[in-house]
Amino acid sequence: MHLNYLALAVPFFLTFMGLEYLVAQKKRKRYFKFNDTVANISVGIAERLLDTFTVGLFYFIYDYLYRRYALFDIKASVLLWVALLMCTDFIWYWYHRLAHEVTVLWCAHVVHHQSEEFNYTVSARITVFQAFIRTGFWAILPVIGFPPAMITSMLLVHGLYPFFIHTRTIGKLGILEYILVTPSHHRVHHASNPKYLDKNYGDVFIIWDKLFGTFQKEEEEPVYGLTKPLESNSFLWQHFHFILEMLYSVRAARGWRNRLRVIFGKPDNVDPAARAVLEESFLLRNRSITETPKLNNYVVWQIATTLTLLFAFLLLQYYVPVFIQVCVTLLILLTLINCGAILEQKRWVFYLEYARYGVLCFALFYCWPHPSLVTLAGLVLATAIYYQSRLRKEYYRLVYGYTRT
Template sequence: MHLNYLALAVPLFLTFIGLEYLVSHKRGKRYFKFNDSIANLSVGIAERLLDMFTVGLFYFVYDYLHRHFAIFDIKQSVLLWVTLLICTDFVWYWYHRLAHEVTLFWCAHVVHHQSEEFNYTVSARITVFQAFVRTGFWAVLPVIGFPPAMITSVLLVHGLYPFFIHTRTIGKLGVLEYILVTPSHHRVHHASNPQYLDKNYGDLLIIWDKLFGTFQKEEDEPVYGLTKPLESNSFLWQHFHFILEMFYSVRAAHSWKERMRIIFGKPDNVDPAAREILEEKFLLRNKSITETPKLNNYVVWQIATTLTLLFLFLLLEHYEPVFIQVCITLLILLTLINCGAIMEQKKWVFYLEYARYLVLCLALYFYWPHPALLCAAALIMVMAFYFQSHLKQRYLRLVYGYTRT
């Protein structure tokens, strides 16, 4: 069978997350919060899902640049594999640093820093936007002359290491603190303490931070998250809030010079009042949220089902028709939006069920294109619309434990 064994990363990472939870619980530490962990996993699921469609594109870009613009004809050898790893890490440092120093890049990277906890689930907070920006930086590697296959292989290894430095269960690592980026170093990077801001950009080697003056040792207990906490579990808002804030600030600017300064200057140039204004317009925050066991159980059930579906989707991708791949992608994305909205206790989550039902019907019709299926699906939808008020009340009671939100 032609299986995609990279799908095994899903259960592997979940195993380490579970182990970290058990270790922290045994030590009496609360390193995990329900809403925070669910939000982190949701972002990670979306990235893994969309990554399936973008990896081929990225490889095509590397291959095209290598064939047409390579400066050197680099052949594979042990020394050159090591050289490529070091070059990859060097490029990462500058990508990561500019992702914090340039508003346009921060729009893609900000999602990674929204969590107010620090554990292995935080490592999942990577978006497809960030993947595109990183590819633009790594495009220099095939131009130098490194073959695309080498680049892809090294990026897989290089991308694995950062997962293990997103933890508070590992202390300082002695002599390794002088060479590698350790959990201690990365805790500093994710902290919002004033002395820790814009420090420790390295991914594998800490030497770049020491060379370029951005190194900071962990001293005071870090406080995690953004300097202005997002305070939202919305899957969509987490992805797009800063993009909207940037556009709001650009629109309010009085000259092209000011607009360019906002887009390509520091994120501090974005109007600090923009978020509150946009939250009032788009987020419609529910200020009386009360968590219930029903709500949490429903979200856990959805995330567990989605992770299982994601694993099977990735593992069997070579056997799935394109139409079914699109249907599964839409179904997973709708579920992630649903989970975020449920944690925000929005009443409109009920209408997302219509969208999920429609996607499921389309997938079933693809495998069984019979008029009877269309008639049955249409009849169920008509009945749902007819009894919508009653169904909505039952749904909200089932999910939240009450009908008013």
């Protein structure tokens, strides 16, 4: 069978997340919060899922640039693999630094810094927007002359290392602190303490930060998250809030020079009042949230089922028809939106179940195109609509533990 063994990354990373949780529990440290962990894993699921549709495009870009514009004909050797590692890490430093210093790039990167905890699940907070931007930076590698196969292999290895530095369970690492980016260095990077802001951009090697004056040693206890906490579990809001804040600020700015300064200047140029205004329009925050075991259990089961579906989908990707791939993608994304909405106890979350039901029906009909299936699906939907009021109350009771109107 022609399996996609990159799917094994899912259980691999989940295993280390579980081990870190057990270590934290043994040390009696509260390094994990339920809502934070669910949000982190949800973002990671979406990125891994959408990555299946973009990785081929990225390889095509590298191959196109290599065949047409390569300056040197580089052949794989030990020294050139080392050179590629150093070039990749150097480019990463500048991508990462500019992602903090340029508003339009921060729109994509801000998601990675929203968590107010710091553990292995935070490493999953990578969006497909970031993947596109990084590809633009790494496009210099095939132009230099590194073959696409070498680049892709290096990016897989280079992308693995940062996972292990998102942790509070590992202290300082002696002499390695002078060479590599360690958990201690990266804790500083994720902190919102004034002295820690915009420091330690490196991915594997800390030497770039020391060369370019952005290094900061971990001293006082870091406070994690954004300087202005997001205070939302919404999957959609986490992805798009800063894009909306930027657009709001662009619209409010006078003159093209000021508008361009908002987009390509520092994120500080975004109107600090924008978020509050946009929250009133888009977030509709529920101020009376009460966590219940039923709510948490329902979310856990949804995330567990989604992870299982994601693993099977990635492993058998080459055998799944395109239409079913689209259905699986929609189903997973709707579920992630559903989980975020449930954590915020939104009233409209009930209607997402209709959307998920519709996607399932389309997928089943594709696999078994029989008229009786359409009739049955229509009868179920008609019955649900007829008894909608009663179903909605029962849904809220089962999910939230109480009846909502």
